[in-house]
Structure formats: C-alpha cells, structure tokens
Amino acid sequence: MQIAFIGLGNMGGPMAINLHKAGHTVKAFDLSKDACAKVAAEGLAIAATAEDAVQGAEAVVSMLPASQHVEGLFLGRDGAAGLLQRIAKGALIIDSSTIAAATSQKVAKAAQAAGIAFIDAPVSGGTGGAIAGTLTFMVGGSDADLERARPLLEKMGANIFHAGAVGAGQTAKICNNMLLGILMIGTSEAIALGVANGLDPKVLSEIMRRSSGGNWALEKYNPFPGVHENAPASKNYAGGFGTDLMLKDLGLAQENAMAVKASTPLGGMARALYAMHSSSGQGGADFSSVIQCFLKR
Numbered sequence: 667m668q669i670a671f672i673g674l675g676n677m678g679g680p681m682a683i684n685l686h687k688a689g690h691t692v693k694a695f696d697l698s699k700d701a702c703a704k705v706a707a708e709g710l711a712i713a714a715t716a717e718d719a720v721q722g723a724e725a726v727v728s729m730l731p732a733s734q735h736v737e738g739l740f741l742g743r744d745g746a747a748g749l750l751q752r753i754a755k756g757a758l759i760i761d762s763s764t765i766a767a768a769t770s771q772k773v774a775k776a777a778q779a780a781g782i783a784f785i786d787a788p789v790s791g792g793t794g795g796a797i798a799g800t801l802t803f804m805v806g807g808s809d810a811d812l813e814r815a816r817p818l819l820e821k822m823g824a825n826i827f828h829a830g831a832v833g834a835g836q837t838a839k840i841c842n843n844m845l846l847g848i849l850m851i852g853t854s855e856a857i858a859l860g861v862a863n864g865l866d867p868k869v870l871s872e873i874m875r876r877s878s879g880g881n882w883a884l885e886k887y888n889p890f891p892g893v894h895e896n897a898p899a900s901k902n903y904a905g906g907f908g909t910d911l912m913l914k915d916l917g918l919a920q921e922n923a924m925a926v927k928a929s930t931p932l933g934g935m936a937r938a939l940y941a942m943h944s945s946s947g948q949g950g951a952d953f954s955s956v957i958q959c960f961l962k963r
C-alpha cells in the first residue's frame with residue numbers, strides 16, 4: 667500500500683520504518699532535516715513537502731506533537747491550504763498524535779466533507795514500543811475505518827483497542843497518560859526517599875517492582891540512572907517522552923476534567939510539578955527526569 671507518513675520524531679520515525687519493513691511504499695516527511703535523515707538511512711523515501719508525501723497515498727499516518735500541529739497540517743494555517751485539499755478522495759487518515767479529542771473531531775468532520783476517512787489512533791508503549799512494533803493503539807472512529815486501518819496498525823503495534831467514536835481514542839489516551847504522569851512522580855518520590863536513606867536504587871526498585879508498588883516505570887522505564895540500561899534515565903534523559911509532551915497531556919486531561927466537572931486532584935498536582943520541572947529548563951528532557959525534583963544534591 668502507498669502510505670504517507672508525516673512526523674518522524676522519537677515515535678513517528680520508528681513507526682514509519684516498521685511500515686517500510688513490512689513491505690509498504692512509505693513516503694515520509696518531517697520539518698526537521700535530522701529526523702528525515704534518520705529514516706532515510708533505513709531506506710525510506712523522503713518527500714520534499716507534506717503535499718508531495720500525500721500524492722497518490724491510500725493512507726496518511728500523522729505523528730505530530732500537539733493539536734495545533736495536526737489542525738494546521740490538515741486544515742491549513744496562516745491562509746495556506748491544508749492537506750485535506752491534497753489527499754485523494756477515499757483515502758484514510760490515521761492520526762496517532764496525542765491531541766485534544768475536540769481537534770480530532772474537527773479534523774474528522776472536515777475530512778468527511780472532503781470524502782476522506784479519519785480515525786484518531788494515539789499510542790502508548792514509548793519509544794521502545796515504537797521500535798519493537800509493540801505499541802498499544804487506542805482508536806476512535808467507525809468499525810469500518812478501524813478495519814481498514816488494522817493491517818497497518820498491526821505492523822506498528824501489538825494491541826489495538828476500539829475506544830468508541832472519533833475522539834474516544836484521545837480520551838482513553840489522556841486518562842492513561844494522567845495515570846502515567848502521576849505514577850512516575852510517585853515512583854520517583856519513593857526511590858528518592860530510599861536513596862536518601864542509603865538504599866541502593868537498583869535493589870529498592872527490584873523490591874518495589876515485585877511488591878504491591880510494582881508499576882510500568884519500575885518494569886521498563888526506571889527514572890533513576892543506571893537501573894534500566896535502555897531507559898532514557900540511563901542516557902542522560904535523552905530521547906523518550908519529553909517533559910513538555912507530558913505537560914501537554916496533563917493539560918488536556920485537566921481541560922477535559924473541567925468540561926465534565928470530574929475531580930482529578932492528583933492529575934492537577936502532577937501538571938503543576940511537570941510545569942515547574944519544565945521551567946527549570948527540563949522541557950526537552952524525558953519526563954522521567956522529574957526525579958531530579960526529589961533527589962538530594
């Protein structure tokens with residue numbers, strides 16, 4: 667199948683490579699030359715513009731940072747036309763970015779009016795999952811559009827959930843990431859407390875991983891350097907999931923909570939902590955670097 671892939675960052679790059687490895691013809695595009703160079707090194711064709719990438723594509727996958735990027739790309743910005751005017755009628759858009767459900771619904775409505783199908787399919791599983799092709803997809807859209815997307819999603823992920831109509835994938839994703847943001851802070855606090863008492867972070871992490879405090883951070887993404895060789899913490903918090911992206915997701919969760927009058931006190935507190943951490947210059951570092959707020963210097 668001919669696929670356009672837009673957004674080749676920490677997640678999109680490896681996802682596009684997996685589609686290419688599965689035998690699809692992928693035309694990829696990113697505004698960053700470095701991001702393009704990384705996937706070109708794996709043999710993918712790089713388009714000169716997003717418009718070029720979607721030329722003749724039966725499916726368009728997007729993996730962009732936030733709502734404004736997705737809206738700008740598909741609907742247009744600053745008077746420039748959006749990609750919906752360039753994508754072939756009958757094609758399918760799979761947007762895997764984590765954005766506001768309302769933005770997914772807005773883009774889906776405009777796509778539908780142009781005869782183009784749209785699903786929101788945000789992911790969980792981190793950069794490790796993107797590379798291994800074991801992501802979890804949370805899909806919002808019709809049964810028929812999900813079935814069209816499924817063969818592609820299966821090449822990038824191991825779990826595919828249908829959360830509901832367009833936007834429902836995004837809602838599931840922000841619930842998950844609110845929990846992830848909170849549990850990374852809790853895990854960081856606990857490790858920092860143990861270390862302040864002279865415990866070895868590796869030993870303490872293993873004890874908690876096998877006890878009632880066990881969680882995903884302790885399994886795969888320990889925030890303390892050196893505990894997990896492949897975690898961002900052991901690579902000076904490079905790559906991974908940026909603090910500013912977590913901050914964005916916690917902001918989306920709070921906006922959503924206000925709209926439905928839900929009580930999310932820990933989500934609110936977590937947002938404030940990541941905001942403080944970002945203001946201290948750590949916005950680009952992996953979100954697990956939030957442990958630095960708790961470790962004694």
Ligand code: NAD
Pocket residue numbers: 672673674675676677678695696697698701716729730731732735739762763764765789790791792793906907908911915
């Ligand atoms: P990233 O910042 O590494 O990559 C985003 C890429 O989009 C960048 O390379 C940027 O140049 C490109 N881009 C921005 N606007 C563009 C445009 N108009 N046209 C083409 N390219 C454009 O981000 P990421 O970590 O890959 O995350 C992407 C999305 O996935 C975000 O919504 C994030 O919240 C979500 N997500 C990330 C992770 C993770 O672990 N990193 C996990 C799950 C979900």
